[in-house]
Amino acid sequence: MPSYSYIAVDAMGKEKKATIDAENQNKAAAQLKKNGLTLISIKEVGMLEKDIKLSFGRKVKPRDLSVFCRQFVSMIEAGVTVIDALGMLEEQTENKRLSAALHEVRTEVEKGQTLSEAMGHQGEIFPEMLVNMVAAGETSGNIELSFSRMAVQFDKTAKLSGLMKKSLAYPVVLLIVAVLIVILMVVKVIPGYAATFEQAGMQLPGITRAMMSMSHVITKFWYLFVGGILLIALGIREWRKTESGKLFFGKIAMKLPMFGKLNIKTYSSQFARTLSTLMYAGIPLIHGIDAVTKLMKNRHFQLQLQSAREEVAKGVPLSEPLRKGGLFPPMVIHMLSIGEETGDIEGMLDKLADYYDEEVEMTTQTVMAAMEPMIIVVMAIIVVILIAAIYAPMLSMYNQLGNM
The missing domain is CATH 1.20.81.30 (Type II secretion system (T2SS), domain F)
Incomplete structure (x- = not known):
């Protein structure tokens, strides 16, 4: 649906600049008039402008x-x-x-x-x-x-999001630094050293020649690398919108080493907290399941909840189809079953949410603590390879001088 950028004045005389989605400009103007605004100007927002606004505008967190x-x-x-x-x-x-x-x-x-x-x-x-x-x-x-x-x-959502960002900040910085170092060494430092030794008539070691070849390809065909990365990223982005893509990445999210269990605990917390909140407000269980299903980011969990909703509509307790589905941890099934037997599903879901909130926090800290040394080891290996590529010609030169 097209978006329209407009300038209007409300009943108090206050000027307002914003955008509105509508089928066409006339309907956009009619909607603004219905909202009590006096239109000053309106124009359709181009796709590029719209994408930029969506990407860089401050979202409601x-x-x-x-x-x-x-x-x-x-x-x-x-x-x-x-x-x-x-x-x-x-x-x-x-x-x-x-x-x-x-x-x-x-x-x-x-x-x-x-x-x-x-x-x-x-x-x-x-x-x-x-x-x-x-x-x-x-x-x-x-x-x-x-x-x-x-x-x-x-609050819970914001806390979890903040925890994840804080935990990932250090590993991400390390990775960025490692990539920048590799690019600098391969594109600038190693070619300079190698050129010096070639001028001296030395035969370069295999590791140095390999780095030289890599440097030559990257510097000469950099646009192909950048274009290829962008195309792959766009392709993955579009594929993730398809059913097969949603299922594939949903499965990957649950099977990733270290992160798989963390994601499942996060989904369990989200399920319990959301359904509990809705039921406390008096929303029927079936409608609550519908709302939770829409909020779930993982397609496999969405499909299981959709299937569970059909069973609940037939009078089957929610814990039964979730147990058969096999995605939710046994703790979720057990606590939910107790809630169904005691008639206090909301209370049990609240306790479940609190439990998994703590589990997510502890698991996140454990995963990040394990990732840091792994990243440092990988960086150390990269540095050793780069140093070897630089100093191997020097050692070769010293050996040649020693044999003279």
Whole structure:
């Protein structure tokens, strides 16, 4: 669907610059007018411009959504109306995309739409799970609980994401440094040394000649290497969108050495936390499974949950199809089964989520601690090879001088 960049003025005279998705420009203008905006200018956003904005624009992170949920709850509990709370949060929020979305939500709520309906129209900003939770809170009359639970959910997501980034930072820096060193040595240093020895009429050792050949190919045909890497990356990116690609990479994610178990624990935590949150809000189990399935990043887990949903619709306890599927760890099946027997599925899922949150944290630290020495060993091997390529001609020269 095309995107349109527009400049408009709201009922308070405040200028607004943003984008809107619509089938055509007329429908985009009509939607803006419906939202109470006076259009000044509008134009279609080109694909390149759109990609750049999506890639480099500041996204709404889980931490931003957590802060929004907590602030909204505080205002509602203090007696502030929903419309006033949205207006204040729009002004206070530092994230421009979230602020613009809150403006649209407030405008639609003022026109009589429910909060969940208005948030649902901002699907790029507010996750479907949050919208469903708000709708459930509106039905039960306890919207504060829905936002409070979602704040916890977003906090957990942000914490896990931060932990992964922090743990990967050092290994990634080491790898980047290693690659840069190799490129510098192969392209600049080794050819310089080798040229000097060739001028002296020396026969270069095999390892040095191999490095020279590599350097020649890289410097002469660098564009082929860069183009090939880009094509491979784009090909993998497109393949991952296909069903076969999703299944392949989903299986790889579960089978990777060290990371496989970590990923399974992460999926288990996400499943338990999300389903628990939805059920506490009064959302039926079947609808909760649907929502969790959409959030799962691994296609194999999605397919198993879809199959489990069909069994649950027939009256079968959720633990049974999950046990037969064999993807979830035994702990998940056992705790879920106890919850079904005691009638406290939500409580057991909460405990499961807490357990796997700790497991993910400990496993991540263990994996990263194991990776660091492995990367250092690999870097040491690379350095030894490069040093050998540089000093082998020198040793050869000394041997020749010694034999004279």
